[in-house]
Amino acid sequence: MLTNIDLNKMNRLMEENREAKQIISQLLENHHTTVSMIAHEIRNPLTLVSSSLQIIEAQHPEVKEFYNWNQTMEDVHFMCSLLNELSTFNNSSTLHYSVFSIEKLIKNVAVSFAISLDSENSAIRFSSKIASGMGDYTGDKIKLERVLLNLLKNAREAVNSDGIISLSANRNNDNIVIQCTDNGCGISAEIINKIFDPFVTYKENGTGLGLSSSKRIVEAHGGSISAESSDDKGTVFTVTLPI
Template sequence: MDNFFKSVRKHIDRLDINQLRGQYARALEEVVFLDTLISTIAQGILVLNEQGEIVRANPAAHTLLGMAPADALRYLKIPVGRASKSEITLTYPDTRTLEVQTQPMHGPTLVLLRDITAEKARTNAELRAGASHAIHDLARSVAHEIGNPLNAISLNLQLLARDYPTNESIAECRRQVKRLDGIIRDFLQALRPTKLALTAGSLVEPLQNCLETLKNELKERKITVRTDFARSLPMVALDKNQMEQVFFNLLKNALEAMKEGGHLTLSAEADDTSVSVSIQDTGCGMGKEQIAHLFEPYRSTKTNGHGLGLMICSRIVHDHGGSISAESVKNAGTTFTVKLPRLEPRVRQLES
C-alpha cells in the first residue's frame, strides 16, 4: 500500500498546477454529468447501505413514492443485499402501481422504482386475453390426452366389477380412477377464471386449513413449522376456497424445494391499509433470471412443471385487489408474500 501511494505521489509531483486544475475540472464535469443524469431520470433510484439506510435518492424516487424515501422505507420492507422483484400499490396522493427491483452491488443495494400504472392499464386486457387463450388450449389438450383414456379405463373397470363384484383390487382401481378424474376436473376448473364469493374473514384461516391438510406430509419430509401471526389481525374480503388454493400451491412449492427437510416459517401482519401473509422456506432458492419471470405461464423451476400454478395464484390474488411478491436467495430459500387490502383501512393522524 505504501508503494502505491508513493507511486501516486510521484505522478502528482510530475504534474504542474495547470495540469492538476485541468484534470480536476474534467473529473468535476463527470461528477456533475452523472449527478444531473440521476436527478433527471424518470425512474426512481435509491441506494441503500448494508444497514438498509438510504445513502442516495433521486427526485423521481420522492415523486413516485409520494413521500420522503426515508419515510417510505419503513413500509416498503425492501430486502437488503438480495435480488428481488415485486409490485406495490400506493394510494397517496393517487392510486398507482410501482415495480420495485433490488440488485446487490458488493455492499450497497440498488433499488429501482418504476411506475407501471399506465403500462398495466394499457396491456392488462391483452395479457389476460392471451393467457386465457393459452390456458384454454392447454385445458383442451389435457382433457383430450388424459380424459379419453381415463373414460375407457373406467368403462372397462365397470364391466370387470359386474363379473367380479367382490374383488377388492378392482374396487380400489375404480376409486383411484374416480379420484384422478376429480383431480383433472379441479385442475381444469382452476384454469378458468371464476367469480369470487367474497366474505369477511381472516387471511390466516385458509393458510391454517392448508397447513392442517399437509401436516402428515410435512412430518414425513422432516420439515419443522414455525408460525408468527400478529394478534388481532384485521378482517379482509376474501374467497376462502380460492385463497386456500393459493396457499396450498405456495406451501406445496415450499415443500418440494426442501428435498432434505428444512424449516418453514409462516408469518402474518397488518399495516394501515393491508394484511400480509409470508411463507418462507429454507429450500434451494431461485436465481435472478427465475425471479424475473415468476408468475408467467409455461415457466417453471420444476423439471416437469407447467408454470401455471404461480400464474393462477397471481390471478386469484390480484382479483382480490391484492398483490403477491417473491424474494429468493440461491441455495438459501424463498419467501412468498401475499397481501390483501383491509376491509376497513386504518386512518392515521398525521403529525403536525
C-alpha cells in the same frame, strides 16, 4: 397463453381505446369459454381412462410388471392434475366473495399442511406464526386457500428432506401480509422474473400454473405477490392483501 407482460400491455390498450376495450373483452371471454370447454371435453374421457386403468390394475395385479405400466399411470395422473390446474388458472380472476376470518383461514391451511407432512413422516420442520385479531376479510376463501397451499407445496418441493418452512401472517395498517419462507434451493436471478408466467416450470413434473394462478387470484383481490430469493439461501414469498 398470455404472459403477464402481454396482460399489462393489453390492459393499457383497453384503457386508451374504448373500441379496443370492447373487442378485447369479447375476445377474452371467448378465450375463457374455449379453455373451459376444451378442459371439460378432455377431462370426461380422461376420467374414464383413469378409472379403467385402476380397475384393470385391481383385477389383474400382474399388469404392474408390464413395461411402461407405472409410467402410464403416472402420465394419466399428471394429465388429470394438469387439467385441474388449467381450470383453476382459467377461473382465477372470477371471485366468489364471502366474509370470513383471515386468521382462521391461514391457521386451517397451516394445520392441513402440517398434517400432510406428518402423514408422510417427513422430517421437514414447519412452523407458523399467525397474528390474532386480523379481523374479517372479504374475498374468495377457497381461492386464497389455494394460493397459500401453492406456496407451501412449492416450498416443500424446494427443500431437502430436513428443510425448514414457515408461514407467517400479520396485519400492517390496511394490509394483511402473509409470508411463506423456506431454506430450499432458491431461485436464480435469471428466472425469478419468469416464475409468475403461465406454464413456466423448472420441475420434471411441474405444470407451471401454481404461481401464475396465485398471482391472478391475489391481483383479483387488489393485492400483490412477490418472491425474494438467492441461490442456496432459500426463498420468501410475500402476499399482500388490502383489507
